[in-house]
Amino acid sequence: MTVADRAAAGFRQRYGTEPAGRWAAPGRVNLIGEHTDYNDGFVLPFALPLRTVVAAAPGPDGRWTVWSELDDEPVEFGAAEADEPGGVDGWAAYVAGVVWALRAAGHDVPGARLAVASDVPVGSGLSSSAAIESAVLAALVDLGGLDLPAQAWPRLAQRAENDYVGAPTGIMDQSAVIRGRAGHALFLDCRTEEVEQIPFDLDAAGLAVLVIDSRAPHRHADGEYAARRRSCERAAATLGVTALRDVDVADLDAALARLDDDETRRRVRHVVTENQRVLDTVALLRAGRVRDTGPLLTASHASMRDDFEITVPEIDTAVEAALSAGAYGARMTGGGFGGCVLALVDAEAADPVAAAVTEAYAKRGFTAPGTLTVLPADGVTRLG
Numbered sequence: 001m002t003v004a005d006r007a008a009a010g011f012r013q014r015y016g017t018e019p020a021g022r023w024a025a026p027g028r029v030n031l032i033g034e035h036t037d038y039n040d041g042f043v044l045p046f047a048l049p050l051r052t053v054v055a056a057a058p059g060p061d062g063r064w065t066v067w068s069e070l071d072d073e074p075v076e077f078g079a080a081e082a083d084e085p086g087g088v089d090g091w092a093a094y095v096a097g098v099v100w101a102l103r104a105a106g107h108d109v110p111g112a113r114l115a116v117a118s119d120v121p122v123g124s125g126l127s128s129s130a131a132i133e134s135a136v137l138a139a140l141v142d143l144g145g146l147d148l149p150a151q152a153w154p155r156l157a158q159r160a161e162n163d164y165v166g167a168p169t170g171i172m173d174q175s176a177v178i179r180g181r182a183g184h185a186l187f188l189d190c191r192t193e194e195v196e197q198i199p200f201d202l203d204a205a206g207l208a209v210l211v212i213d214s215r216a217p218h219r220h221a222d223g224e225y226a227a228r229r230r231s232c233e234r235a236a237a238t239l240g241v242t243a244l245r246d247v248d249v250a251d252l253d254a255a256l257a258r259l260d261d262d263e264t265r266r267r268v269r270h271v272v273t274e275n276q277r278v279l280d281t282v283a284l285l286r287a288g289r290v291r292d293t294g295p296l297l298t299a300s301h302a303s304m305r306d307d308f309e310i311t312v313p314e315i316d317t318a319v320e321a322a323l324s325a326g327a328y329g330a331r332m333t334g335g336g337f338g339g340c341v342l343a344l345v346d347a348e349a350a351d352p353v354a355a356a357v358t359e360a361y362a363k364r365g366f367t368a369p370g371t372l373t374v375l376p377a378d379g380v381t382r383l384g
């Protein structure tokens with residue numbers, strides 16, 4: 001059964017009626033631009049063909065009931081729980097968080113029954129949380145006929161995650177999941193929220209992006225993410241800028257000389273050089289030079305490993321094995337401390353590169369990685 005059919009079947013089974021509609025939102029990978037979003041910088045993610053689907057219909061009593069195929073017990077909540085961050089926890093907090101963010105923005109959110117099915121793996125760094133937030137948001141906006149222009153959706157979904165769920169993430173994931181377009185990468189200026197769809201036609205270039213799920217256990221990922229963010233904010237304050245985005249790569253050495261500890265200098269160097277790598281990648285893609293972006297991807301990885309210190313042995317092993325097997329470039333994608341690696345490869349090399357990574361893993365005694373090839377897909381959509 002497709003994920004859309006599973007959501008509809010789950011709805012029927014749970015509620016005994018037909019859903020009014022189904023809304024789908026994808027996971028994402030980030031081609032390049034890591035830990036730049038909360039520094040007001042640049043990112044270049046794209047939406048994945050793996051999707052989360054929400055089947056929904058208006059519900060009785062202005063309350064919300066949500067069922068997920070991952071957890072047979074449905075969760076029910078009303079305005080009191082939705083209005084209090086922490087009032088709903090576990091996976092359903094992503095749903096309640098969207099209700100909260102909509103209500104906080106003054107919208108009259110209709111009560112609803114929802115059923116969630118997903119092909120986006122949870123905990124792999126492919127933004128399963130942004131996917132469920134965005135699909136639920138689309139469903140509630142449609143069901144309630146809410147007046148909320150699509151440009152406002154990413155911020156609203158981000159607020160659900162930051163302020164209701166309590167994860168201090170940036171705007172990248174929700175933007176990719178909502179604004180992504182098939183055949184394109186999304187060039188996003190995280191300060192202005194301006195976007196440009198950059199053609200990223202892998203098929204036409206005979207290329208593929210191989211996504212490798214490192215299957216590494218997330219080690220302290222939340223605490224480390226928050227620590228990196230604080231360190232960047234402190235450095236920006238020391239340098240007297242609004243955000244590290246305001247440090248130009250040409251002024252990097254002068255900026256580093258004003259910081260007094262080596263760790264902070266390395267954190268800043270990552271962010272400033274990473275912003276430049278995004279701009280350079282965009283320039284190459286605009287010129288149709290997709291293969292030539294490989295070294296930038298690999299340089300991004302080295303910067304995350306050595307300067308930002310957010311990679312783990314499984315991730316570094318996957319990157320090295322992919323490069324040795326002929327990938328044009330490879331890097332960790334997402335917040336770090338586990339998650340996925342992406343490798344830019346010739347389409348016919350995807351299988352051999354995946355096999356080489358699996359072999360390198362076996363030699364190190366790591367749990368076998370997951371691998372899949374992906375093309376950029378469309379963002380959130382109503383399926384009918």
Ligand code: GLA
Pocket residue numbers: 033034035036037038169170171172173334335336
């Ligand atoms: C996570 C966050 C994003 C972004 C990335 C790192 O995916 O949710 O906002 O900060 O990490 O680039």
